[in-house]
Amino acid sequence: MPPVESLQAVILAGGLGLRLRPAVSDLPKVMAPVSGRPFLEHLLSRLKARGICRFLLCVGYKADDVATYFGDGSRLGVDIAYSVDSTPAGTGGALKLALGRLDDTFLLVNGDTLMSLDPSVLLQYHRARGSLLTLVGRRWRGRPRGDAGYVVAARGGRVLAITRGPPRRETAGGGDLLVNCGWYICEKRGAELVQRPPTSPPGSPFSIESGLYPPLLDSVFVYATDERFVDIGTPERYRRLRQEWESNGLPEPGSAQG
Secondary structure, three states: OOOHHHOEEEEEEOOOOHHHHHHHOOOOHHHOEEOOEEHHHHHHHHHHHOOOOEEEEEEOOOHHHHHHHHOOOHHHOOEEEEEEOOOOOHHHHHHHHOHHHOOOEEEEEEOOEEEOOOHHHHHHHHHHHOOOEEEEEEEOOOOOOOOOEEEEEOOOOEEEEEEEOOOOHHHHOOOEEEEEEEEEEEEHHHHOOOOOOOOOOOOOOOOHHHHOHHHHHHHEEEEEEOOOEEEOOOHHHHHHHHHHHHHHOOOOOOOOOO
16 A cells, blocks of 8 residues: 555546536536636645645547646646546546556545545555545534535444435435545455446446445445535535635635535
8 A cells, every 4th residue: 555645546537517608607516716727726735735746637529628738737736637538428437437547545535525634544544444445534524415425334434325416315314424525445456356336328428426436335434524625516616716716715725625
């Protein structure tokens, strides 16, 4: 298992961002401007501040725009490679396309999310459990968000169920309910099991939730945290982030979270 300084970060950056179009027109979602820079640049900079300097960007929609801006990463002091999805294949399909370029252990991050979580803490947790896939889940307070991904976890962190939207009572059972933050530590031998769900037509996009979790579920754990995370998946959340960032900035890595 590598130290965090040599950990590869795989960024899922190929989404069409259809819900975000009213706010950013036809820009790739990860290129949405926040405080004068693309959102993805803020994400890469924060991971670099944590010691991660090797990135594989899984790009799709307007991939050339992303590659033209970021290049090989030298301008940011990092190394960037690309895996290009021209179909689009969804997050699960993008991971499958990238298999030949993955390290044995890697950090996997949704390109429209941002946290101040220390990846070394997540890596240590993952290693201690012998997990094939460890995701970050935030303890949720308040009314569940209908468009979020949720994780039901047993005591000790093993994942019992993963749902889109709040789970039904019978699914949740007695487990803890957390929001999936879109950050993972994954083993390549686990990622190699990603497969199109039987209900998904050939050639159609499929997600990590539907393509990777089912074959791995007995070896999936969740790291529960109260750390704040933000995403720009909708115009409302994107505008709120921009307003907050431009007024107060966001906490730097290692800062206390609200």
